[in-house]
Amino acid sequence: MGFSEKQEALVKESWEVLKQNIPQLSLRFFTLILEIAPAAKNMFSFLNDSEEIPHNNPKLKAHAVKVFKMTCESAVQLKKKGKVVVADTTLKYLGSVHLQKGVIDPHFEVVKEALLRTIKEGIGEEKWSDDMNSAWTEAYDQLAAAIKAEMKAEAAALPSD
Secondary structure, three states: OOOHHHHHHHHHHHHHHHHHHHHHHHHHHHHHHHOOOOHHHOOOOOHHOOOOOEEEEEEEHHHHHHHHHHHHHHOOOHHHHHOOOOOOOHHHHHHHHHHHOOOHHHHHOOOOOOOHHHHHHHHHOOOHHHHHHHHHHHHHHHHHHHHHHHHHHHHOOOOOO
């Protein structure tokens, strides 16, 4: 299914609100990921030496902002471009890193749940709707599919033993 004009409008409208608070929402996003799936902490080397989610960890903050912004910005341009557009080198890198870290389909679902909850909190209950949920779900699913495609290509290029 394509990304409709209505979905695009909802994503853009909410992104304008979310952009006002990227640092806090980005940390909330990662906090939710780790609350939903505590074992995911082991996938982030900068969290290895911590028992709790270190909100003051500069590497976590930087990573969270980068991931949250890229996810949202890829959603905003989805209708215009007709597909997920992230720099090819970035998409290849994402595929490679996710493959190396052992990311599997359920991990993408955890991230989607955390993203949707973060967006809902970020824009407020009064602006959240089933249509808004569907728009962000479609946008995220397309980004996840693009990353998974790169993971598959990367895995296929690996020498088999």
